[in-house]
Amino acid sequence: MTELDLLVRARRVLTPQGERPASVGVVGGRIAEVGPYDADRSAAAVVELDPELALLPGLVDTHVHVNDPGRSEWEGFETATRAAAAGGVTTIVDMPLNSLPPTVDVEALRVKRAAAEGRVHVDVGFWGGAVPGNGADLAGLHAEGVFGFKCFLLHSGVDEFPPLAGDELAAAMRTVHDLDSMMIVHAEDADTIEHAPRSHGRGYDGFLRSRPQVAETLAIQQVIALAETTGARTHVLHLSSADAIGVLARARADGLRLTVETCPHYLSFLAEEVPDGATAFKCCPPIREAENRERLWRGLADGVIDCVVTDHSPCTPELKRLDSGDFGAAWGGIAGLQVGLPAVWTQARRRGFELGDVVRWMAQRTADLVGLRHKGRIEEGCDADLVAFAPDDAFVVDARALAHRNPVSAYHGRPLAGVVRRTWLRGQEITGNDPNGRLLRRGER
Structure with a gap:
């Protein structure tokens, strides 16, 4: 038998078939075998995890804003991917906006890849952008390997990435269908938010009123209608409003090619607990109330919400207005x-969920979403992206100790369960010193 490059033994291995004691053998960066815990195998390196550690597949986070190049003072490929690895994430897909130029044509994609080359500690793929006037660029971006196209239905927060509306959105979705690609949508209704009360000052209630739940529901209904008429595969980003779950469930029952994500902050924080002036908690759409949070958890349990991604969207402390709290x-x-x-x-x-549920939401389903079938699972033939995780250990988040560029996080001071002890990318342990990640293209292994 071929000698293994690496053999990892663990009493708790999270496989697609369930959790069990196992040994995971790696050859050439891929999982060659998943065998009994005490398998008698020769390997160049053997790692035996402590009994309290679980071996997970590396997470796949399909919603990350790296902001590099152009706004690298907000974040950058080196810092973002080092933070990813420290958190057990071995693959990210970078959003097309907040970098300069935005990834709305082939040349911009090449600029972004050049900025990332040789600087990433995990594997990195890229989304393209769909904006007014770039319909003719979508086919070229698709041919260059983007995983799909992001659009907004209202102002994105940056002027260089404007929203699609009406006929433009319909045309872009027809193109996406013809390319056999996917449209991923920031779904909030522009008119509803335009007529909502303006947000100002230190009170979180005012900000919450400025982004009402109905804005998400109306936008999602529009997206569903276009998905029906165009046949485009469609994905709803960062669902925060549980009011939209019923609409989404009916669309799924009707057979639409529709998927949905939510984020850790919507599943963790409560609007009622956001302190005055605590702008680290500001995100769009917003963190909502306790009852809404529990309905999101039910949406996950029921399978209406497919996956959980971070929507990591950092900026400088100055842009968070930490001084004024506005x-x-x-x-x-x-x-x-x-x-x-x-x-x-x-x-x-x-809430009674198992570690395997979390792996399914944050690794397997996210990998499937973007067609990375060789990621997000501990299975023969898959990339040996592995995480040693201590589910019963705990820590208190210190934003200053996190690896992303700026020491600002809504999680600062929050006690959390579960500590990532080690992370491997294709069988090589990530140390944070040598960036060995690859730049991914759709359809390539």
């Missing part, structure tokens, strides 16, 4: 890439 002026985005796994596990275990 929710109206602060940038909307939460930095959570490194703590997404423990944040979800902390809440999931309280």
